[in-house]
Amino acid sequence: MVNVVALAQTVLATAEEGEAVAEAVELVSGGFFAQWAGIMLLTPFAAFIAIILFGKRMKYKGAELAIGAMAINLGWASVLFVSNMTNGIFHEVGFVVADIGQFMGRELVFELGFVVDGLSIMMYWVVAFVGTMVFIYAVSYMQGDVRVPWFFASLSLFAGSMLVLVGAPNLIQLIVGWEGVGLASYLLIGHYWEQKENSSAAMKAFLVNKVADVGLIIGAVIIGRTLGDFRFSSIAKAALAQDEALAGVAVAAGLLLFLGAMGKSAQFPLHVWLPDAMAGPTPVSALMHAATMVTAGIYLMGRMFPLYQNLAQDARAWMVPIAAITLFAMGLLALVTDDIKKVLAYSTVSQLGYMMVAIAAGGYTAALFHLFTHAFFKALLFLGAGSVIHSVDSNNMSDMGGLRKYMPTTYRTFVIGSLSLAGIIPLAGFWSKDEILGVLGEEGYTSFMWLAIAGAFITALYMTRAVALTFHGTYKGEGVPHESPRLMTIPLVVLAVPATIAGLFNIPGVSWGGIGNFTSWIGARVVPMGDPHASEINWGLATAGVAAAALGIALGWSLFGRDARTQKLRDTFEIPVLYPLLRRKYYIDDFYMRGLVNPIKGTIAKGIEFVNGSVIDGIVNGMAFLVGAFGRVVYQGFDQRGIDLAINATAGGTSRLGEALRFLQTGKVQHYAGAFVVGAVVLVVGFVIFA
Amino acid sequence: MIVSQFLVLASLLFSLGVYGLLVRRNAVTVLLAVELMLAGVNINFIAFESVIRDSLASGQIFTIFVLTIAAAEVGIGLGIVLLIFRNRATGNVDELDLMKW
């Protein structure tokens, strides 16, 4: 016992000494655009309502409204984003909507509002930018599809809920947005609900997230109850001041909030919903299940970072391994999946693992930087995959191949996205992944750092496989594929730009003149946050990361670069033990069904069967024997002689009477009702006369 | 105002409902007639309540119960009508004589 306490104290001590917070950024209120930033949170909802009302009659089925709302947000967020580069902005607005009243000895209120600071500005911009690109892309992608107005209405609902989530100044509003994006996700995964598996996938996503949300809600209540306040700024200040009451519940609350984040950000073992969520249309996968919604968990961790950094370090012992398992094991699954969208989905889960491992290890900037870059290249990859699917009309990579010639723009942008994801210098993914590796190394998680480097190798391997199977070799599908229309390729090109250069904003040791670096942008919070900007590149680590990626690409190319080899691989690859394990997705889905659902049902059934078979049957059989013995005596002596005669006479009489009366039975309900009414009147009159 | 005027009105509504119940062929309109009968009953309750005025306002409370049960009845009734329609392709009660001898 003593040892444990002492250990905890050492951890606390190192955290205080070793991790100086970032250089304090000067905070300004941000002027008009920050004061009225709440408008960004409302425009998508206005679009949602307007699309439902007028969408059907409009030329592009309401897409123009959705894009318009997102374009306003993009402009607004860009202004904020740029002004946040020079001076950190902090502005918080909250209206008391309802008085929760006395709750377990605390006076609590429900506030709605918005917060404008470095972190939320970054998220506003990512949501608005990727959202605008995806909406534009979806106009062409969804052309001629079913329920287009409803699709854009749901997307707007999602965008609005996501902005409510990232703009939330307190935990309660965050939960409101959190459930809102969950709802939109449910609606959009099940967009083609006519097929049973799609609506099952939507249901699965919703249920798995609900399990996790329980943790989020309990965690929020614990914190609110302890502090008497749900506001993030209060939580951050209390955490920084080592508030004793908060310290007492910090680990429990932190782990519960982490459970919520595990659901939304698809961490092992709650990741099972994300691959199935690919049942939704591809733009949905790009916007929600890659770039924005699934990063809400990371965002929550970032928002609550002071809590984890200052009070809940002990929670890291759980968080880091879970995230590390996610990043490694889910990458392996991407290797054996044939559905191109599912490859990208597992890749997303794996990358979310990277972000989570970074933030769990204490790398605030590294995690959010990876979130930032990942949003661009993964949205790009998904939109590229959508472009391919649109052209080939199949999700399956074995129906593709050789598309390089037919779809040059898609091919080029897809390769850029893949290289960025694989972490090839100098694309965006390299810089953010390098920073995560650096954090893991610095914080002493060396073994996990090597796991992450191995993960980078696997990332490169599966992305090479995807590119090779899709774009190289010979075409194996039906019909002649064609390049997608401009409306789809332009977003791809636009997204390829940040996927290439976004990493330059946080090169260690470099601060661009006048705009600083990503670390200082998102460090602008109510309390300064994050590690100081690294002073120089850790060349050893960078080399290791790039080498792992290059090795992955080389191996992938040698394995999958030619059709014949791929075919041979397909024929022989099923022998190792690992392969069936991966094909069955580590048996996790099977475990949930057979391991959790069925045994519980089975135990109950067996128990009931035992009671039924042994106890009740015994009583019944005993009784039956006694009754039988008695019955035989009565039957032979009394029944056969005396009663039968009387019975037969009665039966015959009844039968003849029935023959006569059956004609009253017309079967028509109104005849009966009429007879009923007349009978009632007769009875009443009778009572009145005779009583 | 005297209470009888309400009672007579209520019985008029009730008997109109009975008429509709017996004479209508379409099952949905039969249910409409049943609603009319219940409306008559409710007027009776309220009228008696306004004379008796007990401290519990029992008449009004019973009216609320009647309304609730009527809502349940409509729900189930229409469900049955729907089911019959689906199975027999008719919504006319006089064509449903499966219970005939």
Added chain:
Amino acid sequence: MTFGDWISEPTNWAFLVMAIPLVLAAWRVVTSRNVVHAALSLVFALAASAGLFILLGAEFVAWVLVLVYIGAVIVLFLFGIMITRAPIGMEAELSHAKRWPAALAALSIFTTTSWLSVDAFGTTEIVDVGVPTSTEVLGRGLLGQFVLPFEAVGFLLLAALIGGVTLARRDDNPAEEEARLAAEETEAKP
């Protein structure tokens, strides 16, 4: 009390203003040849009876009537009409040809009940016309003295809810569904 005395009371004018449309609307409910008109007449009749409730001081019940009936039940009816594809236009066949037995039964009920009530209550005056019963009294009654029936009715509603779902649900047995689709196709072809 003469008819002159009766008609000179202003509240009785209010009564007539609501009762006459009420009876006319009720008449339309049971005689209209158009199902939708019948349902809408029922709306009208119920609105008028809600007015009578207010006249008698039962304000809460009146608004419950408006909300539950005019708001919800009638919508349910209109759905029912649409789903069962009941003839929405004019329809001569909406009632039976034989109306006289039914009219006789209804008339006998009317005479019996109205005679009995007039006989029993005669000219009993309603004294405090229009004095509303406070909703608090109703609330206390519902959750105090009458809490058991209240719970029972709640349970009934739950049962009706589940029953409604069970009744209206289409079994998604694929084989049956295919057979149904095939039947519809063959129907449609000629």
